[in-house]
Amino acid sequence: MTDEVIVDLISLSPTEGKPNNGAVSSPPPEKIKCLLAMAITVFGTSFASSMIVLNNDRVPINQPPLPDIILDVSPSSPFAFQLAECIVFMLLIAMFSIIALHHHKWIIFRRIFVNLGLLYIFRGICLYVTTLPNPRTDKQCASPASSLSETWMRAFALFSRAGLSVAGQNYCGDLIFSGHTVSIIGLYLYISEYTPPSQRLLRSAAFVMAAFGVFLVLVSREHYTIDIVVAYYLVTRMHWTYHTIANIPALQKHSRSNLLCRNFLHPIVVFFEGNVGGSVPNEFLSPRELQSNLESFLGGGYYYRLVHGGGRPSPCTSTSR
Structure with missing residues (x-):
């Protein structure tokens, strides 16, 4: 008779040998995997930066913005984008402080790097394959690059500035989908995921800041509404799918009933999280x-x-x- 994994239908986790409701007391940090995950982030952000610079030369000139039901009725503020980036900084400081005090910081940083790198690789592909006109008619775009070396220098400068407008980013065509929305929502998800349930005030404050930051990105008219919607969908589904597979070891095994095996994230999660053995406890x-x-x-x-x-x-x- 073959061995079978019995799964609790309520928690969707193995019922045998399940300590502390599926949480693992001391998962290995595996710092080398964290460095590999960081390499994915570096590649993803540099790839997206290169696509932004290349797409700047392909943006239609003197073409009116596309119809957008939200932008047509919402107010416009020239300083909203800078305020949204300030919120990104505040959420980043809060998230880094929480993870720096966490017992399993290497695992959390690894998950952040993998998710962020994959999202930016996908973003670079999306913004280049379909070029949309700028939603702001008064935005002054950078002039086209005169040579290939200038293109790569611009891409490196954009990468070193993390694509922030406060650091001088003025490229057009950086639309589908919104990288600022990915950062804001992603930071909130990790703050909410890795703080204890008792910290309701911190979670509520992060939620309010994230919601206000997304609103500022929208009213800045740097992105269409579809950019915000696609960014929200992708960052939340990737976060939830990655953590679901990582937290439930039974889902890391191939079977006909486990349709998550067909997800492109499945082999990535198995490689990076295969030795964790369950959900990471929030211990500080x-x-x-x-x-x-x-x-x-x-x-x-x-x-x-x-x-x-x-x-x-x-x-x-x-x-x-």
């Missing part, structure tokens, strides 16, 4: 653990001078009595 560093990590990162003597001031304690001096 205690003050003593945080102090120990800072001492090991900064060095004992430097940490002592930073906290207490003065010189490094003499090795002959004993603090014990």
